[in-house]
Amino acid sequence: MPPAGDAPAGADFCTVTAGVAARPILDGAGARFDVETSFDEIAVCDAIIVPSFAPGPEGEVPDMANFGAAAAWLRRHHSRGALIGACGSGVFLLGEAGLLEGRRCTTSWWHHEDLKKRYPRADLAWGARLIDDRRVVTAAGPMSWIDVGLHVLKTLCGAEVGRLAADFTLGDMGPAKGPARAAGYSPVTVSGSADAFLTEAERIVRQADADFNAQDLARSLSTSERTLHRKLKIACGESPKSFIDRIRVETARTLLETSEKPVKELAASAGFIDEASFRRAFRRYAGMAPSAYRVWARAKAQDKAQIFSVKKSEIIPEILTTILDTCVNGITLTDPDLEDAPIVYVNKRFEEITGYEPREILGRNCRFLQGQDRDQEGLQRLRESIRSRQPVEVTLRNYRKDGVLFHNKLNITPLFDEQGTLIYFLGVQYDVTEQVRAEAEIGDLRARLKAIA
Numbered sequence: 001m002p003p004a005g006d007a008p009a010g011a012d013f014c015t016v017t018a019g020v021a022a023r024p025i026l027d028g029a030g031a032r033f034d035v036e037t038s039f040d041e042i043a044v045c046d047a048i049i050v051p052s053f054a055p056g057p058e059g060e061v062p063d064m065a066n067f068g069a070a071a072a073w074l075r076r077h078h079s080r081g082a083l084i085g086a087c088g089s090g091v092f093l094l095g096e097a098g099l100l101e102g103r104r105c106t107t108s109w110w111h112h113e114d115l116k117k118r119y120p121r122a123d124l125a126w127g128a129r130l131i132d133d134r135r136v137v138t139a140a141g142p143m144s145w146i147d148v149g150l151h152v153l154k155t156l157c158g159a160e161v162g163r164l165a166a167d168f169t170l171g172d173m174g175p176a177k178g179p180a181r182a183a184g185y186s187p188v189t190v191s192g193s194a195d196a197f198l199t200e201a202e203r204i205v206r207q208a209d210a211d212f213n214a215q216d217l218a219r220s221l222s223t224s225e226r227t228l229h230r231k232l233k234i235a236c237g238e239s240p241k242s243f244i245d246r247i248r249v250e251t252a253r254t255l256l257e258t259s260e261k262p263v264k265e266l267a268a269s270a271g272f273i274d275e276a277s278f279r280r281a282f283r284r285y286a287g288m289a290p291s292a293y294r295v296w297a298r299a300k301a302q303d304k305a306q307i308f309s310v311k312k313s314e315i316i317p318e319i320l321t322t323i324l325d326t327c328v329n330g331i332t333l334t335d336p337d338l339e340d341a342p343i344v345y346v347n348k349r350f351e352e353i354t355g356y357e358p359r360e361i362l363g364r365n366c367r368f369l370q371g372q373d374r375d376q377e378g379l380q381r382l383r384e385s386i387r388s389r390q391p392v393e394v395t396l397r398n399y400r401k402d403g404v405l406f407h408n409k410l411n412i413t414p415l416f417d418e419q420g421t422l423i424y425f426l427g428v429q430y431d432v433t434e435q436v437r438a439e440a441e442i443g444d445l446r447a448r449l450k451a452i453a
């Protein structure tokens with residue numbers, strides 16, 4: 001989207017089609033498609049939506065090495081702040097641009113294996129409908145470009161415009177009741193480049209019952225356990241047990257992101273025999289507790305204001321979120337009802353003080369800011385106050401994302417509802433590094449003066 005100056009009168013922005021060169025192309029069905037401008041002509045834009053690719057003769061996604069100029073162009077605009085979206089095979093170009101590295105993303109189920117293979121550093125979700133991870137929007141299914149468009153509108157123009165556009169476009173605004181449906185899909189055939197053995201093994205595991213084990217998997221694949229072991233080691237470097245657990249955790253992640261199911265029920269749906277083994281496997285593969293993952297995923301996918309609707313939507317309406325973002329101190333909310341009391345809200349200042357992005361903060365206990373520096377004076381008092389639900393103020397040594405020490409004067413207040421039930425802890429963080437340094441200097445000077453005297 002070019003700057004507003006180029007937009008027709010009355011429009012907030014305008015859209016253009018762009019390509020390596022501004023000349024017509026033939027689309028996948030052989031129809032002529034006009035390309036209005038070339039990449040070079042677009043200096044600034046707010047968002048770029050990448051179309052899907054016409055499949056090759058075997059149904060495969062073309063080799064992305066041929067699209068280096070487009071990939072570089074996407075990378076450049078993303079680094080300048082543009083939102084980049086794609087669905088289905090279009091997501092491959094985002095992979096080529098390096099934008100999927102370490103990012104949660106999705107694509108159509110029949111491209112899942114191929115994408116994973118070509119861009120192994122992408123954090124690819126199975127069966128997720130749409131994911132926005134730090135301005136990279138990916139969606140599943142050839143028609144999901146509508147979802148991507150609506151999401152881009154919502155992000156650029158606000159929730160209300162997004163809602164109106166969705167009403168107008170789709171008529172039905174009901175959210176997709178995705179997980180069960182998505183998990184029910186399984187690739188029967190895949191594009192030529194995917195590993196057929198691995199895909200078939202995944203399909204079987206996704207559809208299997210809870211007591212399904214490596215022996216059953218070997219039997220279902222008409223092979224011996226030894227061969228299964230060998231083939232999996234070559235294809236993905238995993239033992240059959242790890243492979244089964246990982247696939248189940250992937251399913252669980254999607255369920256946590258998209259459903260309200262309690263953890264116990266969800267563990268069973270994902271194929272785990274009991275909750276404890278699910279929790280263990282989940283921690284191993286997702287790096288956090290299931291409940292913390294749910295908070296993190298929601299915070300990532302939703303507007304901040306909606307995070308507060310976890311318990312009481314009326315507590316912190318959207319307008320208050322905006323006000324909190326203008327505060328000069330860090331502000332956090334932690335949820336004592338979730339495992340390990342994770343952070344469910346942070347304001348902008350907290351991000352600035354710590355150098356972390358919300359996705360790296362939400363869902364974790366605040367203690368990660370202490371790093372290895374765990375033997376601190378105020379900590380015991382802090383623990384006792386939290387346990388007895390009392391307000392407390394302590395100054396802690398904390399570490400920014402770049403490892404630099406800062407002194408954090410932390411004020412914690414328990415928040416209760418009308419019935420006296422504890423709902424959140426409110427944390428206010430002041431960066432008092434300068435003050436601590438000045439006091440240390442004064443102390444040092446005093447000591448020197450005393451020595452001279």
Ligand SMILES: Cc1cc2nc3c(=O)[nH]c(=O)nc-3n(C[C@H](O)[C@H](O)[C@H](O)COP(=O)(O)O)c2cc1C
Nearest residue numbers: 332334365366367369370383396398425426427429
């Ligand atoms: C609302 C709230 C905000 C907190 N903020 C911080 C923080 O900014 N930095 C920090 O080191 N600890 C913070 N903590 C404290 C840790 O979360 C944790 O309670 C503390 O490290 C003691 O518990 P532990 O022994 O389990 O680590 C906060 C706690 C609460 C409840």
